[in-house]
């Protein structure tokens with residue numbers, strides 16, 4: 254079957270597999286992390302047609318024909334090879350987390366939040382961040398990063 258991943262058409266063999274394992278094992282997109290495997294931690298979060306999706310619970314066949322975006326699909330590479338980080342990535346560089354296991358979930362959730370709401374309130378940022386567990390307790394920096402990303406996006410980065 255074919256998948257649309259990060260703007261490219263990819264051929265995949267394991268049609269009965271969960272999206273997480275196709276992304277990681279078949280397509281080599283290991284930016285999507287495995288944590289709990291039961292839809293709770295959020296480290297496996299990707300966007301499917303722009304919606305926050307737990308890839309550990311999502312049969313790959315169910316996303317055929319939909320646009321899947323992973324962490325690897327956010328940065329842009331110019332003709333000169335220079336990489337420009339997505340504003341959310343840049344904001345997390347400025348406000349780093351500890352071990353980073355939860356990071357893909359926080360980044361992808363923030364991307365979806367800011368696409369829907371370019372100027373979220375602190376409460377809306379907390380609601381969005383709270384769906385992803387951080388065992389290192391990095392929520393203060395998550396809050397700062399999402400607020401900074403909103404600022405960077407408004408500035409046109």
Ligand code: FES
Pocket residue numbers: 286287288289290291292293294295296297298307308309310
């Ligand atoms: S690995 Fe998917 S929610 Fe935890």
Ligand code: FES
Pocket residue numbers: 350351352353354355356386387388389390391
């Ligand atoms: S930084 Fe370690 S789990 Fe969040």
